[in-house]
Amino acid sequence: xxxxxxxxKSHRSDRSYLDKPIDDAVLDDIIxxxxxxxxxxxxxxxSLVVVRDAATRARxxxxxxxxxxxxxxxxxxxxxxxxxxxxxxIEAEGKQQIAHQSLESLISGSTDIGIALAxxxxxxxxxxxxxxxxxxxxxxPQAMIELLNLPxxxxxxxxVVLGYVDQPAEQKPRMSLAGFRHETxxxxxxxxxxxxxxxxxxxxxxxxxxxTDGDNWGNNTxxxxxxxYFPQVLPAIVKQGFGIDK
Ligand SMILES: Cc1cc2nc3c(=O)[nH]c(=O)nc-3n(C[C@H](O)[C@H](O)[C@H](O)COP(=O)(O)O)c2cc1C
Numbered sequence: 368x369x370x371x372x373x374x375x376k377s378h379r380s381d382r383s384y385l386d387k388p389i390d391d392a393v394l395d396d397i398i399x400x401x402x403x404x405x406x407x408x409x410x411x412x413x414s415l416v417v418v419r420d421a422a423t424r425a426r427x428x429x430x431x432x433x434x435x436x437x438x439x440x441x442x443x444x445x446x447x448x449x450x451x452x453x454x455x456x457i458e459a460e461g462k463q464q465i466a467h468q469s470l471e472s473l474i475s476g477s478t479d480i481g482i483a484l485a486x487x488x489x490x491x492x493x494x495x496x497x498x499x500x501x502x503x504x505x506x507x508p509q510a511m512i513e514l515l516n517l518p519x520x521x522x523x524x525x526x527v528v529l530g531y532v533d534q535p536a537e538q539k540p541r542m543s544l545a546g547f548r549h550e551t552x553x554x555x556x557x558x559x560x561x562x563x564x565x566x567x568x569x570x571x572x573x574x575x576x577x578x579t580d581g582d583n584w585g586n587n588t589x590x591x592x593x594x595x596y597f598p599q600v601l602p603a604i605v606k607q608g609f610g611i612d613k
Contacts, residue, residue: 381497431503440530468610497532
């Protein structure tokens with residue numbers, strides 16, 4: 368272990384924040400780490416929108432389904448999948464961008480966003496800040512697009528809350544490493560036992576943290592995955608000019 372791996376392994380999502388601003392120099396340092404992150408074919412198809420304004424954060428909290436921590440913490444960053452910049456550069460050369468018509472671009476762009484998001488979270492935590500990633504903005508993507516003035520060929524994939532923590536969260540247990548790491552070939556034979564054991568671990572975690580509504584992993588995940596979780600993503604992403612059928 369070293370300091371970096373220790374920091375990464377201490378990850379937790381915090382949802383309780385102090386009303387304390389983040390210095391500009393700290394925020395700049397954090398954002399520049401994601402700016403240096405790799406992107407597929409150097410496409411740089413990630414853009415960040417930093418929101419510090421309280422009224423805008425309150426609106427994002429509402430869009431995300433009433434997530435109070437978005438309004439409470441001083442900074443919210445939206446990670447935008449951005450093929451607007453590449454389209455501009457390609458058109459300036461008298462050529463035509465086609466890639467945004469393909470599902471592959473959504474995978475590569477979302478991968479790049481995941482890297483940038485993880486980088487921001489690590490950098491923020493190294494500065495003593497708490498973080499929580501936010502996919503809830505995809506609950507009403509069109510509202511986010513309008514709120515942030517996002518142009519065609521962009522899409523708000525995820526966000527992150529940054530702030531100084533008030534009540535620290537307990538670290539949430541994971542299923543055992545046997546359900547995560549495979550050697551050479553994927554092996555699912557041990558999964559029923561891994562899942563059974565994790566169901567118990569998670570219920571105990573909820574009890575220890577005072578969550579009376581906490582359920583096991585199967586039921587907890589079913590509460591999201593028994594239906595299409597964010598059905599407004601498809602119409603909004605198509606309206607932004609992306610294709611999904613190639
Ligand atoms: C892409 C992504 C989107 C997420 N969206 C939300 C969200 O909208 N609201 C929230 O409170 N937590 C959100 N989370 C946090 C997860 O719920 C959390 O990572 C998971 O329960 C594990 O807990 P931990 O991060 O404390 O270990 C998100 C996490 C990821 C990676």
